[in-house]
Amino acid sequence: MEHDLSPEANELRDTVRAFLERRSPEASVREVIESGISVDPEVWRQMAGQLGLQGLLVPESLGGQGTTFSEMSVVLEELGRALLPGPFVSSAVLAATALLAAGEDPLARELLGGIATGETVAAVVFARGLTGEPDESTVVATPSDGGWELRGRVRTVLDGGCAGTLLVVAPAGEGLGLFAAEAGADGVEVVPLQTLDLTREAARVEFAGTPARRIGGDFTDGEQTVLAAGAAAMAAEAAGATQRVLELAVEYAGVREQFGRPIGSFQAVKHLCADIFAIAESATAVARHAARAIATGDGSVEAASLAKAYTSEKCVDAAEMAAQVFGGIGFTWEHPVHLYLRRITAAAQYFGTAGHHRTRLGELIGLAVAAV
Amino acid sequence: MSVIDELRAFLDEQLPPFRERWGDQPPFEGRLAWQRTMQAGRWVAPQWAEEHGGRGLDVVTALACSALLTESGAPATAGIFGVANVGPTIAQWGTPEQREHLPRILDGSELWCQGFSEPGAGSDLAGLRTRAVVEGDELVVNGQKIWTSDGMRAHFMQLLVRTDPEAPKHRGISALLVPLDTPGIERRPIRQITGEAEFAEVFFTDVRVPLRNLLGPLHKGWQVTMTTLGHERSGVVTQAAIIQRQVEQLVSAARAADSGLDPLLRDELVRRYVEGRIIGVLGERSLASIKATGQPGAEQSIIKLEWSRLSQRLARTRLALGGAGAVAGDDPGAAQAYLRSRSSTIAGGTTEIMKNILAQRVLGLPA
Numbered sequence: 001m002e003h004d005l006s007p008e009a010n011e012l013r014d015t016v017r018a019f020l021e022r023r024s025p026e027a028s029v030r031e032v033i034e035s036g037i038s039v040d041p042e043v044w045r046q047m048a049g050q051l052g053l054q055g056l057l058v059p060e061s062l063g064g065q066g067t068t069f070s071e072m073s074v075v076l077e078e079l080g081r082a083l084l085p086g087p088f089v090s091s092a093v094l095a096a097t098a099l100l101a102a103g104e105d106p107l108a109r110e111l112l113g114g115i116a117t118g119e120t121v122a123a124v125v126f127a128r129g130l131t132g133e134p135d136e137s138t139v140v141a142t143p144s145d146g147g148w149e150l151r152g153r154v155r156t157v158l159d160g161g162c163a164g165t166l167l168v169v170a171p172a173g174e175g176l177g178l179f180a181a182e183a184g185a186d187g188v189e190v191v192p193l194q195t196l197d198l199t200r201e202a203a204r205v206e207f208a209g210t211p212a213r214r215i216g217g218d219f220t221d222g223e224q225t226v227l228a229a230g231a232a233a234m235a236a237e238a239a240g241a242t243q244r245v246l247e248l249a250v251e252y253a254g255v256r257e258q259f260g261r262p263i264g265s266f267q268a269v270k271h272l273c274a275d276i277f278a279i280a281e282s283a284t285a286v287a288r289h290a291a292r293a294i295a296t297g298d299g300s301v302e303a304a305s306l307a308k309a310y311t312s313e314k315c316v317d318a319a320e321m322a323a324q325v326f327g328g329i330g331f332t333w334e335h336p337v338h339l340y341l342r343r344i345t346a347a348a349q350y351f352g353t354a355g356h357h358r359t360r361l362g363e364l365i366g367l368a369v370a371a372v
Numbered sequence: 373m374s375v376i377d378e379l380r381a382f383l384d385e386q387l388p389p390f391r392e393r394w395g396d397q398p399p400f401e402g403r404l405a406w407q408r409t410m411q412a413g414r415w416v417a418p419q420w421a422e423e424h425g426g427r428g429l430d431v432v433t434a435l436a437c438s439a440l441l442t443e444s445g446a447p448a449t450a451g452i453f454g455v456a457n458v459g460p461t462i463a464q465w466g467t468p469e470q471r472e473h474l475p476r477i478l479d480g481s482e483l484w485c486q487g488f489s490e491p492g493a494g495s496d497l498a499g500l501r502t503r504a505v506v507e508g509d510e511l512v513v514n515g516q517k518i519w520t521s522d523g524m525r526a527h528f529m530q531l532l533v534r535t536d537p538e539a540p541k542h543r544g545i546s547a548l549l550v551p552l553d554t555p556g557i558e559r560r561p562i563r564q565i566t567g568e569a570e571f572a573e574v575f576f577t578d579v580r581v582p583l584r585n586l587l588g589p590l591h592k593g594w595q596v597t598m599t600t601l602g603h604e605r606s607g608v609v610t611q612a613a614i615i616q617r618q619v620e621q622l623v624s625a626a627r628a629a630d631s632g633l634d635p636l637l638r639d640e641l642v643r644r645y646v647e648g649r650i651i652g653v654l655g656e657r658s659l660a661s662i663k664a665t666g667q668p669g670a671e672q673s674i675i676k677l678e679w680s681r682l683s684q685r686l687a688r689t690r691l692a693l694g695g696a697g698a699v700a701g702d703d704p705g706a707a708q709a710y711l712r713s714r715s716s717t718i719a720g721g722t723t724e725i726m727k728n729i730l731a732q733r734v735l736g737l738p739a
Contacts, residue, residue, distance in 0.1 A: 003664040004657045250735045265738040270731035271724065277735060278674045285653040285671065309646050358642040365623055365645060370632035 004288055005074060008067075013074045019051060020082035026336055029199065032085045038162040038201045039086030047088075048118025054092040055116025057100065062109055064116040069232065073291030076233050077240030077284065080347075083339050085199035087121050087159035089233050094158075095122035097229040098167050102178045102216030111165065111180065123163035123183075125205060127170055129227040131156050131349070132356055139207055141172040141179055141214070148172070148179055148214050150207035158350065160203030161192045168212060169223055178219040179212035186210065197346035198339065228304035230351040232290040235307035238315040238347045239283035245322040245340045246280045249273055253325055263325075272321045279318040283311045302364050309357035312348035319344045375418070375429065379437055382413050383444050390447075400525070403450035407480040410449075416478045417455055424463060424474035431606050432663050438610040442617055451477060453522055454484030456607065458530045461600040462549070465588035470549060473528070485526035487517040487550070487574060488597075494519075495725045497532075498541045498594060502576060504533035504548065506583070506590075511535070511548065513556075513579040519719075523572025524561050527552060536591050547593035549585045556580070566711045605668050608675040612655025615679055615686070619648030622690055637692060644689050647682045651675055673730045680716045680723055687713035 001010055023043050032040050048054040056072045058064020065071075072093060079088060096115055099108040114120025127137045139152035150168055160166070166188070168179040183190060187208040195202050216222070250273050253264030263269045286307045293303035319341040323330040330337045348354070362369075373381075386409055394402035410416045411425065419434035420426025429437070449455050454477040462470050462477075476482040493500040502515025513533055520529070529550045536544030552559070556579035561569035588596035626633060626641055633641070654675050658668040687710045691698050698706040717723040731737045 001664075003660040003669070250737065253737055262738050264731070267724070267728060270737050271727045273735055273737060274677070274727035274730045277670075277730065278677060281671050281674050282650045282654060282678070285657045286650055289653040289656070306646060306649055309642075310650055355639070358639055358646065361645060362638050362642045365642075366627045367623065367638050367641060368627075368632040369635050369638055 004285070006070070009071050009074045012071055013078060015051065016053070016075050016078040017081070019046070020078060020084060024082055024084055026083070026339075029083050029085055029339070033198045038159070043084075044086060044118055048116070052116070054088070054118045056092065057096045058112045058116040059100075062112045062116060064112065068291075068295035069229070070288070070291045070295045073232065073236040073288060076236035077243070077287070080237030080240030080343065081244040083199050083241070083336070083343060087123060087162050089200075089230075089237070090123040090159035090163060091115055091121050093233045094124040094226055094230055095165070095167050098124055098169075098178055098219075098222060098226045099215065101222035101225045102219060105215045107180060107213055108215050111167075114165075120165055121159075121163050122165040122167055123157055123159040124226060125154050125157050125160070125166050125168040125170075126227075127176065127223065129223070130158070130230070130351060132352060137170070139168060139170040141168070141170045141177055141212065143173075144209075144211070148177075148212045150179060150181060150210045150212050153204065153206040155204055156193065157190075157203050157205045159201060160190055160205050161201050166205070167215075168207075169219060169226075172214070175218040176220045176223055177217075178215045178222060180215055181207070181210050181212040195346065197342045199343055200346065224301060227351060228301050229294060231304040231308040231357070232287065232294055232300075234347040234351050235283070235287040235290055235304070235311040238311040238344050239280070239287040241340050241344050241347075242276070242280040242283050242311075242315045242318045245319055245337060246273070246276045248337065249276060249322040249325040256327075269325060272325050276318045276321050276325075279314045283315055283318075286310050302361070305352070305357040305360045305364070308352055309354050309361060312352070312357070313354035315344045316341075316348050375427070375433055376436055376440060379413075379415060379440055382415065383440070383446060386410075386413075387444060387446060394447075396445075398447050400450060403447045404480050406447045407450045407478075410446075411479040416449060417459065420459070420463065420474070420478070424459075424471065425478040431666060432659075435606060435609050435659060435662070439613055442610060442613045445617075451480050451483045451522075453486055453526075454482060454528075457486060457600065458484045458528075461530065461547075461596060462587065464600065465547075465596050467584070469584065470587065473549070482528055483522060483526045484528045484530065485520050485522045485552075485572075487520055487523075487529045487531035489519040490516060491518050495722055498545065500532055500534060500545065502531075502533045503537070504535050504546060504581070506535070507580075509583045510580045511546075511583060511586070513548070513550075513576045513581060515576050517574040517576075518571075519562070520572045520574050521570065521719075523574055524559055524569065529574070530587065530597075532593050532597065535593075539591065542594045544591055545593035546590050547587040547596045548581050549587050550579070550581050554579055554581065565714065566708050605672050606658075606662055608668060608672045608679075609655045609658050609662065611679055612651045612658070612675050615682055616648045616652040616655075619644050619682075619686060622686065622693070626693055633693075640689050640692065644682070644686050647678070647685065651678050651682060654678070670734050673726070673734055676721075677723065677726050677730065680726070683716040684713045 052065050053075055055064030056067045060066040099112050102108055137154040139150055141148045141150050164183055166181045166183050187210040189206040191204040193202045253269050254262055256263050290303040290307035293300045323337050326337055329335050390406055414427050418427040418429045418437050422428045459474055459477045490500050504511040504513045529552055531548045531550045532545055534544050535546040556577045558575040560573045562571045563569050654671045657671050661669040690706045691710045694706040732739055
């Protein structure tokens with residue numbers, strides 16, 4: 001029982017952990033990675049059908065669970081912990097948040113229903129904010145035949161290779177719009193990228209006059225909401241992953257012997273473990289704080305930036321320290337620590353680096369930079 | 373009226389005249405005057421039993437009182453070692469006669485210190501060698517203590533002595549309550565790196581202490597002292613709130629400087645802000661655990677660890693924000709605070725010892 005979570009969230013965490021330990025142990029994760037499929041379809045179906053996870057944020061009236069981001073965050077910790085491969089964050093968190101932020105729209109309702117059942121797999125194509133590169137996206141939407149069409153390319157789309165529906169954030173005349181396009185439609189080119197994180201694929205996507213349907217009105221505020229959700233989701237996953245590397249490192253330090261004693265009896269190793277522990281607990285606390293802020297709508301942008309500023313730097317430190325505890329064995333392909341290092345390091349990059357979020361926090365707390 | 377409203381009304385009435393008299397950075401005499409004022413309203417340790425001068429509040433309400441005090445910027449308690457450390461130990465282990473100290477600890481008429489560290493017993497506190505030998509109904513003490521906080525101004529000391537040199541080191545220690553005007557005690561101030569003297573060396577030569585001043589059973593001084601440390605663990609919630617407030621004060625000061633900050637310096641300050649907020653959310657997590665179980669969770673050990681590191685970094689950032697004027701100027705405050713902060717990873721258990729304890733007790737790594 002963790003006292004900063006509701007009884008329901010505690011129960012959800014136990015259920016998801018037990019499910020993933022049974023259905024997606026490390027060996028299964030490795031099978032998904034080696035086979036090049038981005039998700040185990042049976043696990044995906046059961047997550048939606050038995051546990052309702054893809055529909056956590058979807059209202060009950062649309063077939064979802066109608067829970068808050070606090071419950072979602074606990075699930076994300078577990079996915080990070082279990083290294084679950086697949087488009088869960090893209091579809092169940094980012095796409096669902098985008099559709100809910102876009103406002104009342106029949107197409108949004110339909111897509112949300114599909115996301116909740118797991119049949120619709122959606123990815124969000126960001127105009128900016130995922131990688132922070134100046135030329136992240138050149139996509140623009142223009143009216144065409146009573147609908148819209150998309151032109152331009154996006155350098156990085158998370159889960160762009162396995163999503164059936166692309167939710168594209170793009171300038172549309174004045175302001176920003178959210179558009180739905182089929183990934184298999186004419187004029188969509190999806191080029192897979194080589195990703196550091198083997199459990200989360202990404203693609204470059206090019207639109208050449210792709211037909212799209214607009215969802216809702218101006219998406220300027222919606223974009224901020226989704227980016228905050230993305231930052232908080234990465235923080236929660238990194239926190240869960242860090243908790244697991246801590247457990248692995250402590251377990252190993254207790255049994256691995258050198259100089260006739262367990263290496264965990266040496267202060268140098270103890271101190272590494274203590275530092276990883278401090279980071280794992282801090283990351284968990286701050287990720288849950290961000291999730292509560294998103295759930296209540298109170299200070300969500302600041303809280304998400306705080307969580308990402310911390311986890312993007314410190315969880316990477318923790319994963320590196322854990323790798324150090326493992327010594328040579330941690331440098332082998334067979335050992336899981338590199339899978340965590342990959343996931344945590346990649347998550348640190350998406351939705352804003354630590355430096356990006358510190359700059360943002362500096363602005364939010366009113367610290368001006370001197371004019372040069 | 374709720375307890376919190378009562379405290380708020382008390383502070384609204386008492387703080388403005390106090391500030392008018394003593395300013396924002398009151399000297400020790402000012403803080404002692406404030407402690408007397410506070411205790412007139414029984415607010416110094418409201419979680420203590422009423423018969424000892426408290427209000428018998430539950431831990432959660434008492435923490436809410438602390439939070440309000442932190443928020444109001446009220447001065448820190450002058451006789452803090454008696455109130456925070458010695459008093460709770462006496463309350464748990466003391467005889468009725470010994471408990472008569474408690475109201476006097478709260479109103480500041482008795483100042484206490486703790487005679488723990490020795491020249492040869494710093495991190496290895498249980499290796500202490502100050503001896504006490506039973507002679508009739510007295511204990512005769514010989515030895516030396518060092519780094520005794522408030523040692524020069526205190527009236528009494530909770531003294532750890534070795535009473536059984538044959539026993540394993542944790543089992544041969546006793547705790548004594550010693551009036552510091554007892555013949556054979558000599559005190560000398562330790563001039564520290566700031567130039568001030570907040571600690572003392574205390575020498576004991578054939579000091580005769582009545583056996584009735586033994587706190588808890590003979591040879592159980594280690595357990596007596598350690599169980600109290602357990603009681604004080606909820607204090608991390610207040611500690612977290614205080615350091616977060618210190619960070620916010622530095623941010624406010626930097627914001628007020630209208631010329632804007634060097635980008636690297638701003639990043640350094642935002643790092644402190646992030647670290648302060650992290651301790652804040654860990655404090656909230658502790659509070660949730662205390663509300664549910666009466667005890668903080670494992671995060672309390674992290675708050676202590678991170679607090680010690682952040683208070684140093686914060687002092688260094690404050691110095692950096694002061695620029696050249698902070699190292700050569702009219703106000704030595706930032707420089708003094710920087711030097712003083714060097715003790716925060718040493719006093720009360722070094723960072724390294726805290727990590728060892730955390731690794732062994734919380735993570736279960738072998739000794």
